[in-house]
Amino acid sequence: MKYRSVFDIIGPVMVGPSSSHTAGAVRIGKTARKLFGIKPDHVEITLYGSFAETYRGHGTDLALAAGLLNFGTNDTRLPEALTIAREQGIRITITPDQKTQVAHPNTARLILSAGGKTLELVGVSIGGGKIEITEVDGFSISLTGSNPALLVLHRDKYGAVAEVAGLIAKYEINISHMEVSRHERGHLALMVIQTDEEISEALAAEIAGLQNMLNVAVLS
Amino acid sequence: MFTTVKELTEQSVKSGLPLSEIMIRSEMDTTQKSRDEIYHRMEKNLEVMEKAVDRGIHEQVRSHSGLTGGDARRLQTYLKSGRSLSGDTLLQAVSMAMATNEVNAAMGIICATPTAGSAGVVPGTLFGLRKRMQPTHDQMVRFLFTAGAFGFIVANNASIAGAAGGCQAEVGSATGMAAAATVELAGGSPEQSADAMAIALGNMLGLVCDPVAGLVEVPCVKRNAIGASTAIVAADIALAGIKSKIPCDEVIDAMYQVGRLMPAALRETAMGGLADTRTGRELKQRIFGGRAQNPAVEEK
CATH class of the missing domain: 3.30.70.260 (ACT domain)
Structure with a gap:
């Protein structure tokens, strides 16, 4: 079962406009930041599927940046997240990839780096703000982020x-x-x-x- | 624990407990959290919903793109004129659903139910019914648990993502959830809740996700608004004793299959439907031109 709690359905409390393209993106960014452990200097983001087509309208770029800053889905600083990230010295580049076929339409690949350290991660936003991390440093995994x-x-x-x-x-x-x-x-x-x-x-x-x-x- | 509508309603009938209570106990069992903690969290969500509705019908909300905002207030003014054809309860629900989605589009704070793009239907229905039904605070919180129970089944057996299943998976699911919860609020049976969900969702099969310019605004705000009216009408149909010929679980499965058959252009890619009309394309051009939305981001 992908959804375990009633609050996966009635929730999250979040800044709009999209649970999959905004709140889910915050959670992907936040999970990446937590796994990386420290503030990255540079984050290369590639967006696929529906993410690539509609990320501007949904603020997916802002949301990923918010997550990388460790903000929550209901943090009202979300609309300014890219500017805040830049002020904190996090350089974010976004590449919409409309060609590569992906298993799920809301997929993002993030490469975080700082000094000599890097982390590559693929996150999928499956709906209603729920996410799955499907790949870390080339290893296929399945991680929902709902448990420690x-x-x-x-x-x-x-x-x-x-x-x-x-x-x-x-x-x-x-x-x-x-x-x-x-x-x-x-x-x-x-x-x-x-x-x-x-x-x-x-x-x-x-x-x-x-x-x-x-x-x-x-x-x- | 339950995975189908059949299991959910059977557990409710057998125990004599309302659907909302089955959801609360299942949540306690799965998460090992206390009833108070779970109940309180839902109260907080209800608070967020009420604030969003209030904001949308009282403030001059406007989205960044300028595509939406202010229509919930417009409906409120129209309601006060006494000229409405569909009546106070229905139009209150419509206006309050609209209010929620206008706040969402303006990047305000909302509670996703089950998603942000479909966040208006459930609170719109609930707060729209408030004057007519005078629910207690507990009944309002329970409304959300019942809606959540049905959404939980849809999410695990089908999908609640527009990118996967189209708008039927978002506003369709939300409408079914709201219809089922309305039946419980009105004192109907668990089977009638299932019928209301089946009737509401069955009516929205095939609904595509076609957001103009990729924004959660057009047609999302109005689809939520009319979703709330459909929820109330479907609840009335079920409360009248009319059954869905196709059982609710099969309607949910049909929704999933229809989503699978839907081309990607109609699943939140903004490449088909209203997004791909002449005006839809012009609006996109006017809003984004060729640029990235935020100058702070580098786009390759």
């Missing part, structure tokens, strides 16, 4: 998943959904772990300290 989640980039070695799961159990946190995605055996892999409880910084740090872990991002 832990994204761990690691080397594809035996025991890696068990060690992380063990630490999560030590912190008495319950895993509600988990998936592991990799390109090639023995190379890089991404664990996406959704939990019922919030994930503490201490737990994230402990996971990062394990062997074979390359990057840990927390979505609260």
